[in-house]
Amino acid sequence: MFKTILLALLCIPSFALEISMDSAKDEFSSYSILKISDKNRFICQKIKDDFMLTTEVVCAFSKKPSTNVKTLQNEFSRVHTFINKETFFISIKPIYKIKLIADVFDLSREDSVYSADVSMSDRWSIIGYKEKLPLIKNSPRPEISLNLPFFMDRDKLPYVGSLDIKGNPVHIQKVGDVKDYLKVKRYFKEKKYELCMNVVDDILQEYPNTLFKAELIYYKIKLFHKLKDYDNVISSAKVYLHEYSSNENIPEILAYTADAYAQIGMSTDADYFFDRLFSEHANTVFTEWGYIYKADMLVASGGITPALKFYKKALYRTKDLEVAATAAFRIAKLKQESSLKESAKYIDKIIDAKPDYLHEKERESKIMMNNFADEEHYKTAAKMAGALLDAIDYTFDEYEVLLSKKALWLAKTQDKKKALIVLNKYIKEFPDGEYINQVEIAKDELFFEVADSNATDRLAEYDKLITTYANDTIGNRALYEKAKLLLQEQKYSDVLEMKDEILNLDDEKYIDIQSIVHKAVIGVMKSSLKNKECNRVLSMSNEYNVTLSNEWDDGLYECAMYGGDYTLAKSIALKNFKSENLEHRKKWLFRYVKVDFSTGNYTNVIDASKDLIALIEDDKNSPYNEIYRYLFDTYNRLEKKDEMIKIMIKIEELFGLDYKDIERYVSVMSIGTARKDDNIVIKYGEKVMSIQKSSHSSAQSPYVEFTLYEAYVNRENYNKALSVIESLDSVDLSKNDRSRQQYLKGTLLNKLWER
Numbered sequence: 075m076f077k078t079i080l081l082a083l084l085c086i087p088s089f090a091l092e093i094s095m096d097s098a099k100d101e102f103s104s105y106s107i108l109k110i111s112d113k114n115r116f117i118c119q120k121i122k123d124d125f126m127l128t129t130e131v132v133c134a135f136s137k138k139p140s141t142n143v144k145t146l147q148n149e150f151s152r153v154h155t156f157i158n159k160e161t162f163f164i165s166i167k168p169i170y171k172i173k174l175i176a177d178v179f180d181l182s183r184e185d186s187v188y189s190a191d192v193s194m195s196d197r198w199s200i201i202g203y204k205e206k207l208p209l210i211k212n213s214p215r216p217e218i219s220l221n222l223p224f225f226m227d228r229d230k231l232p233y234v235g236s237l238d239i240k241g242n243p244v245h246i247q248k249v250g251d252v253k254d255y256l257k258v259k260r261y262f263k264e265k266k267y268e269l270c271m272n273v274v275d276d277i278l279q280e281y282p283n284t285l286f287k288a289e290l291i292y293y294k295i296k297l298f299h300k301l302k303d304y305d306n307v308i309s310s311a312k313v314y315l316h317e318y319s320s321n322e323n324i325p326e327i328l329a330y331t332a333d334a335y336a337q338i339g340m341s342t343d344a345d346y347f348f349d350r351l352f353s354e355h356a357n358t359v360f361t362e363w364g365y366i367y368k369a370d371m372l373v374a375s376g377g378i379t380p381a382l383k384f385y386k387k388a389l390y391r392t393k394d395l396e397v398a399a400t401a402a403f404r405i406a407k408l409k410q411e412s413s414l415k416e417s418a419k420y421i422d423k424i425i426d427a428k429p430d431y432l433h434e435k436e437r438e439s440k441i442m443m444n445n446f447a448d449e450e451h452y453k454t455a456a457k458m459a460g461a462l463l464d465a466i467d468y469t470f471d472e473y474e475v476l477l478s479k480k481a482l483w484l485a486k487t488q489d490k491k492k493a494l495i496v497l498n499k500y501i502k503e504f505p506d507g508e509y510i511n512q513v514e515i516a517k518d519e520l521f522f523e524v525a526d527s528n529a530t531d532r533l534a535e536y537d538k539l540i541t542t543y544a545n546d547t548i549g550n551r552a553l554y555e556k557a558k559l560l561l562q563e564q565k566y567s568d569v570l571e572m573k574d575e576i577l578n579l580d581d582e583k584y585i586d587i588q589s590i591v592h593k594a595v596i597g598v599m600k601s602s603l604k605n606k607e608c609n610r611v612l613s614m615s616n617e618y619n620v621t622l623s624n625e626w627d628d629g630l631y632e633c634a635m636y637g638g639d640y641t642l643a644k645s646i647a648l649k650n651f652k653s654e655n656l657e658h659r660k661k662w663l664f665r666y667v668k669v670d671f672s673t674g675n676y677t678n679v680i681d682a683s684k685d686l687i688a689l690i691e692d693d694k695n696s697p698y699n700e701i702y703r704y705l706f707d708t709y710n711r712l713e714k715k716d717e718m719i720k721i722m723i724k725i726e727e728l729f730g731l732d733y734k735d736i737e738r739y740v741s742v743m744s745i746g747t748a749r750k751d752d753n754i755v756i757k758y759g760e761k762v763m764s765i766q767k768s769s770h771s772s773a774q775s776p777y778v779e780f781t782l783y784e785a786y787v788n789r790e791n792y793n794k795a796l797s798v799i800e801s802l803d804s805v806d807l808s809k810n811d812r813s814r815q816q817y818l819k820g821t822l823l824n825k826l827w828e829r
Contacts, residue, residue, distance in 0.1 A: 093138045093164075095146060096164070100208035106150040108166060108200040109177075115194045120174050131166040131174050131200055138162040150202025166200050169738075171760035173201040173210075228808055233617070262542070271297045288318045300460035304334035313327040329364045336371035344371060362392040366401055378408060399424050399431035407438065410445055415622045418446065418454040425461050432458060447483055456483040468503065470598035494520055518548055529563050554584050560588055566597030595620055604770055608633035608642065631665055635672075644669040651682070660689055661702040671704050679708045699728050707740055715745045731761055733769045740774050743781065752785040759785065763801070772805045776815065783818060796822050 097106045110118070110133060118133040138157060143164075146153040152167045166172065168551040177197035201207065226600065254277045261270035265586045274297070275289050284290070289313050310358065311331040332347035351364045352558040369384035382405060389401035402420040409417035421442070425429055431441040439458060446453035459480035466473055472667070481500050484493035497517045504510060518539060536556040543549035557576050569576070569590065576587050594619045602610045607631060627646050634643035645763040647669055650662035662684040683705040702725050709717040722742050725735055739762045746754025759782035762774055779802050786795035802815045 105203040105208045106148050111197040115196045117193055118174060118198045128172050133164045134332055135162040149239055170204045173207055175199045267297050267300050292323050295327055299330045299406050304337045305336035325358040325360040329360040333367035334369060341371060359394045362388045362397045395428045398427040414449050414451050418451055421454055425457050429461035430465050432461045452483040452486040456480050474504055474507055478513060481513055482516055485520055510671055529559060532559060550579055554579060557590050561593055566594040569594035603629040603633050606633050606636045608637050609641060640673050660698055664701055667704050676708045676712055710741055718742060731765050733765055736762060736765050752788050755781055755785040774807050776802050776807055776811050792822055792826055
């Protein structure tokens with residue numbers, strides 16, 4: 075039989091679940107064995123086709139493994155996993171043939187075996203093969219045969235442990251150096267470098283031929299480097315590089331050796347090892363560390379510019395966070411001398427990717443942090459304080475200091491809301507702390523930036539700050555902010571009540587205090603105009619030296635006319651009615667006429683009215699057509715009869731038979747009566763009667779009817795006269811007027827009967 079050689083291809087542990095796939099040959103025929111085991115028993119079943127050939131093996135587990143199991147495949151089978159209804163399955167499909175065997179027996183421990191046909195086991199083997207099942211003779215068994223255990227008490231079943239590459243058993247003697255070597259690794263990881271060095275020395279002394287000698291020398295070099303014992307780094311590295319020149323740790327040893335020579339000032343020797351590292355091991359993380367060590371050497375000799383190039387080379391080539399953070403930190407330190415802005419950029423990179431690095435470099439980080447704060451780079455200083463805080467808790471002595479600095483520095487940045495959170499945190503955790511006064515003052519100052527309460531609450535807080543910090547910067551700021559808020563809320567009188575305090579503020583710091591008072595004055599004046607308090611408006615204008623622009627004229631004019639201050643109203647109209655703006659001139663000509671009419675300056679009324687009429691006579695819908703009525707009334711008062719009649723025609727044309735003009739029609743009718751002009755009396759008397767009829771009014775009765783009656787009688791138009799006098803039948807009259815009406819009616823009827 076050809077010797078069987080097993081080559082382990084793959085082993086995938088997943089905590090309790092373990093999957094391994096091996097391949098081997100039996101008499102020149104290849105096969106594979108897939109082993110699946112779990113601490114709990116699980117089920118595996120064969121799925122066969124119509125020819126009773128196994129087409130798939132499926133194993134089911136009650137729990138999903140903690141890590142994902144990738145799809146596996148070799149030349150004999152394909153393995154994949156899936157989950158169905160919270161049950162985890164492994165499916166094995168053969169490429170040729172497959173055999174499922176439950177590993178019920180451990181041949182290295184048990185003395186008896188028997189043919190076991192079970193569905194549950196904690197270990198299963200799946201053999202993949204082409205034609206002949208390897209290793210096992212599968213003889214048919216009669217149905218009447220017995221399945222009895224087979225005992226081998228005298229002769230143990232054969233068991234082969236680990237084999238070397240030649241197929242010979244490997245004998246590992248359990249010795250103390252194994253246990254101590256594990257201690258070395260643990261102590262180094264825990265950064266217990268002195269203790270770790272002692273253990274290494276003890277092992278090398280007690281076990282000079284230990285299998286771990288190369289690893290132990292490697293750890294000694296690392297420890298010497300950590301402890302800055304550069305001479306021993308160099309001496310140990312020489313041994314390592316000579317004895318273990320092909321070891322995978324060579325790049326790291328070269329980096330430490332180069333750095334050690336650099337540290338003791340032997341730059342030529344350092345460059346030799348740097349060149350070896352960079353040329354022979356260009357793509358290792360220790361080459362990137364080499365860039366940093368090389369840059370450190372250049373910095374020590376004053377070569378800042380080339381050093382920055384090597385630091386950046388390490389930073390932008392590496393995928394290792396520790397390398398990146400170290401390089402960025404070194405660059406930030408160098409940049410502090412020339413550009414704090416550039417330095418801050420690299421600190422931000424560290425905080426974003428590996429903030430705990432700042433805690434590892436605590437002393438240097440605090441120096442840099444305070445430098446940023448001293449130069450008013452508060453945002454970066456606060457971020458560094460935050461990163462240092464995140465690495466500790468309140469039990470550390472520096473916790474309170476860092477928290478207060480972070481809070482106070484944030485308060486000086488634009489991130490006011492975040493600052494308020496940190497300030498409140500300090501106040502809550504250290505109500506009697508060393509920095510409580512500074513923090514509370516900063517919080518009070520911050521109120522001006524982040525206050526989001528309603529106006530009433532804010533005003534109350536401002537009053538509190540004004541009282542607490544009287545004649546202080548915060549109190550003055552509160553006074554200023556209160557004035558602005560009152561102005562915003564249109565509480566102008568309240569602003570003026572604190573006018574003196576506002577104007578006493580530093581006008582270089584609060585440059586708009588004069589504007590605040592001026593706006594408050596304007597606000598009060600406009601309010602006074604609405605309330606028709608013209609004198610107050612004018613007195614305030616004089617008191618506060620407020621020049622009243624044209625935009626005030628409308629309000630002042632209306633206010634003056636309402637209060638009967640015609641002198642003020644006329645002065646305002648006078649300065650406007652000669653405006654070059656046509657519409658503006660029309661408006662103020664009309665207003666000028668109203669003032670002069672009210673004061674009896676009828677000559678001025680006539681002149682101004684004519685000017686206005688010249689501007690609007692072609693516009694039947696002009697808003698100033700009322701001028702014709704003012705002009706008619708002026709002529710009436712001046713007893714200019716002919717002009718009254720002319721203007722009345724225009725009024726009727728523009729306004730029709732409007733009740734507002736009824737007295738004007740009666741006035742023209744009276745002119746006809748005085749002149750004994752029955753045509754005028756009849757024309758305008760009929761208009762008056764028509765207006766009264768449409769408005770269901772009899773205000774001008776019986777004067778109009780009696781006068782119109784006489785005009786019709788004079789014209790011997792008795793029927794019309796009768797109609798007019800009879801119209802009084804439905805009008806309430808005094809006894810005398812009723813008697814007169816009846817008399818005239820009777821007289822007129824007699825005349826009609828005589829005909």
